[in-house]
Amino acid sequence: MSIWANILEAMRNLLATKQRSILALIGIIIGTGSVVAMLSIGGMVRHETLKRFEDMGTDLISIRLRAPEPDQGLGVSDLARVEQGLAPWFAVVTPSIEAGVWFELGGQEQFFTQLGSTANMQALYRLELAAGRFISPFDHYQRFAVVGQQVANAYADAGQLLAPGSTLAIDGRIYSVIGLLERAPEDLFGGTDVNHSLIIPIGALSRLDGGEIDSLAARIKPGLAHQASIEQAGQWFAQHFPGLDAEFSSPEQMIAQMQQQLRLLTLMLGAIGSISLVVGGVGVMNIMLVSVTERRREIGVRLAIGARRRDVRRQFLIEAVILALIGGLLGLVLGALAAWVVAYFAGWGFFVTLPVLLLGFGVSAAIGVFFGFYPAVQASKVDPIIALRS
Amino acid sequence: MNASLSQNRLLELEGIRKEFQIGPARLEILKGISFEVAAGELLAVMGTSGSGKSTLMNILGLLDRPSAGRYRIAGEDIGQLDEPSLARLRNERIGFVFQQFNLLPRLNARDNVALPLQYRGLPRREALARARAMLDAVGMGDRDHHRPNELSGGQQQRVAVARALVGEPSLILADEPTGALDSRVGQEIMDIFLRLHHEQGTTVLIITHDSGIAAQCARLLRMRDGLLVEHDALAA
Numbered sequence: 001m002s003i004w005a006n007i008l009e010a011m012r013n014l015l016a017t018k019q020r021s022i023l024a025l026i027g028i029i030i031g032t033g034s035v036v037a038m039l040s041i042g043g044m045v046r047h048e049t050l051k052r053f054e055d056m057g058t059d060l061i062s063i064r065l066r067a068p069e070p071d072q073g074l075g076v077s078d079l080a081r082v083e084q085g086l087a088p089w090f091a092v093v094t095p096s097i098e099a100g101v102w103f104e105l106g107g108q109e110q111f112f113t114q115l116g117s118t119a120n121m122q123a124l125y126r127l128e129l130a131a132g133r134f135i136s137p138f139d140h141y142q143r144f145a146v147v148g149q150q151v152a153n154a155y156a157d158a159g160q161l162l163a164p165g166s167t168l169a170i171d172g173r174i175y176s177v178i179g180l181l182e183r184a185p186e187d188l189f190g191g192t193d194v195n196h197s198l199i200i201p202i203g204a205l206s207r208l209d210g211g212e213i214d215s216l217a218a219r220i221k222p223g224l225a226h227q228a229s230i231e232q233a234g235q236w237f238a239q240h241f242p243g244l245d246a247e248f249s250s251p252e253q254m255i256a257q258m259q260q261q262l263r264l265l266t267l268m269l270g271a272i273g274s275i276s277l278v279v280g281g282v283g284v285m286n287i288m289l290v291s292v293t294e295r296r297r298e299i300g301v302r303l304a305i306g307a308r309r310r311d312v313r314r315q316f317l318i319e320a321v322i323l324a325l326i327g328g329l330l331g332l333v334l335g336a337l338a339a340w341v342v343a344y345f346a347g348w349g350f351f352v353t354l355p356v357l358l359l360g361f362g363v364s365a366a367i368g369v370f371f372g373f374y375p376a377v378q379a380s381k382v383d384p385i386i387a388l389r390s
Numbered sequence: 391m392n393a394s395l396s397q398n399r400l401l402e403l404e405g406i407r408k409e410f411q412i413g414p415a416r417l418e419i420l421k422g423i424s425f426e427v428a429a430g431e432l433l434a435v436m437g438t439s440g441s442g443k444s445t446l447m448n449i450l451g452l453l454d455r456p457s458a459g460r461y462r463i464a465g466e467d468i469g470q471l472d473e474p475s476l477a478r479l480r481n482e483r484i485g486f487v488f489q490q491f492n493l494l495p496r497l498n499a500r501d502n503v504a505l506p507l508q509y510r511g512l513p514r515r516e517a518l519a520r521a522r523a524m525l526d527a528v529g530m531g532d533r534d535h536h537r538p539n540e541l542s543g544g545q546q547q548r549v550a551v552a553r554a555l556v557g558e559p560s561l562i563l564a565d566e567p568t569g570a571l572d573s574r575v576g577q578e579i580m581d582i583f584l585r586l587h588h589e590q591g592t593t594v595l596i597i598t599h600d601s602g603i604a605a606q607c608a609r610l611l612r613m614r615d616g617l618l619v620e621h622d623a624l625a626a
Contacts, residue, residue: 001508008514009497016496301492304453305506305553306481308474384453388488389444 001311003318010319013291014326024287025327027280028364032331033338034273036360038266040339040352045262048348053251055185056126061090061230062189063216064247072243073212076202082216085236089229090218094120095202098192099209101171106158112151112170115197116205124217125184125194132164132179139201145175146199149183168198173208175200189249191215226250277363280327281371288320288375292382299379300387313380320372321365328364332357399465400560400593401427401450406459408445419445420456421616429560430591432583434604437613443597444565446613450595451484451563452476464560481510485554489566491546493538499525499549500534506557524552528582544575551582555592562586562594568603580606 067073083093097116122134166177184194230248237246336352343350408420419442437443448454493502503521525531528548568576586592612619
């Protein structure tokens with residue numbers, strides 16, 4: 001009997017017992033779904049992470065500064081010393097002071113950050129200007145502002161189109177706009193979003209808000225080992241600013257952290273997946289054993305009209321595999337759907353790769369073969385004399 | 391037995407014995423059976439239940455092997471054959487007709503009839519075409535898409551006969567083919583066998599305990615207590 005005839009017959013037999021077939025498949029559906037979701041989500045996270053680091057460069061380092069005691073923090077006056085001290089490892093250093101502010105604009109509450117920084121920031125974060133210029137080393141204490149894209153949009157919505165030369169009044173302060181930014185990529189380190197910020201010369205902001213520097217960003221010099229440079233820079237800080245708590249974040253660490261989180265997810269989904277697949281496999285085995293018992297007479301007839309034992313074995317094996325594959329197919333849909341939901345809420349680009357689909361399909365086929373083998377052997381051992389007499 | 395028949399021996403049984411071990415007891419069901427069947431014969435085997443006729447039928451149909459003795463079908467000694475070869479012989483040489491019809495419930499009439507050809511390796515399309523022709527031959531051509539549970543007993547048995555015939559076997563082995571049918575419908579099935587025998591020279595061996603059926607066969611074998619007694623059909 002041809003494989004195609006076998007498949008056709010298997011489909012017919014499965015359709016005759018639709019309900020219990022589907023019920024037997026729940027394990028495989030969940031199992032394959034978990035595997036597919038796990039691999040897809042993993043793939044998307046890797047893709048998103050890499051994309052963001054491609055935008056920003058993997059040599060970017062963020063140093064978050066915290067002074068547990070008052071007056072131990074890093075002031076604007078310390079900047080030159082810090083820059084010099086870190087020079088062996090870091091090519092560009094830029095500080096930032098952040099001062100968030102809520103205010104009403106066009107009847108809506110808005111939250112912006114006043115981000116005090118230096119001219120270096122533009123190169124460091126690869127910021128693109130839509131108009132005007134960025135702050136320069138000569139702006140010192142000037143109340144200039146470079147406007148982030150979302151801030152400009154919020155003003156536009158409120159009926160005020162900003163351009164270089166415009167004047168902003170925020171929180172009782174007057175700033176002159178000198179430039180407007182294009183949309184900037186999201187901060188990798190989970191820091192302030194430049195798009196929702198006004199970038200102010202750090203001297204001006206520290207005068208207004210009293211100036212402890214919140215964080216530094218830097219690029220590691222080309223050719224230096226990242227981890228070693230970070231450790232040495234950390235030691236330099238500990239030596240020169242003992243009261244200061246400097247927390248370094250590197251893209252490697254961020255990737256490692258994400259992968260750590262991902263590993264947990266992978267482990268969890270992997271565990272669910274494998275348990276479900278085993279349960280599903282046993283479900284398939286069970287339903288096939290029931291089927292063999294129910295169809296003993298049919299098996300006897302088949303043997304009588306010339307089926308070889310291996311034909312019977314093949315028929316039941318194919319039926320088990322098709323059953324498992326149907327479960328696998330439903331599992332693929334479920335897994336892809338789960339991945340899509342995750343991607344939707346995380347704001348990632350959704351994709352499912354062919355190898356993932358093939359793997360999901362292959363796993364369910366393998367389950368069908370593995371757990372279908374024993375029932376198929378049982379079927380082929382039916383004694384036609386007894387089966388036909390019953 | 392005349393010379394022309396011996397040229398033409400389809401079945402040869404010599405000293406066939408069958409024993410079963412049931413617990414500590416050994417039960418001898420067939421105690422040495424010898425007979426020959428020539429191609430083209432129509433014969434009946436009668437016997438009470440427990441006489442061993444079912445066991446004989448299983449051996450004739452290659453579903454079981456004798457404990458001792460020799461069985462040749464078309465000159466081929468089945469004692470030498472392995473399981474796949476026996477399956478091939480069943481498929482090519484023997485057509486079974488059962489008392490309980492034994493059609494596969496999930497297949498329609500045409501698919502049921504095509505099954506032996508599919509196990510022979512024929513392409514599905516060709517198997518279905520031949521099945522369709524065979525259903526026509528037994529008067530079931532208009533029911534080829536019906537499933538067994540949509541057919542009466544007599545109709546199911548006609549389909550079963552078509553399934554037995556479709557592979558053009560040397561031997562039709564019918565085990566109580568009319569046993570589950572009323573006498574009128576049973577006679578219709580018997581008429582099909584008679585027609586096959588007369589028109590196409592098909593060899594038909596019918597196991598029955600209906601003497602009315604047996605009387606229509608040219609030759610009658612009677613089983614009694616594991617032994618065979620040959621009778622003249624007219625004397626039955």
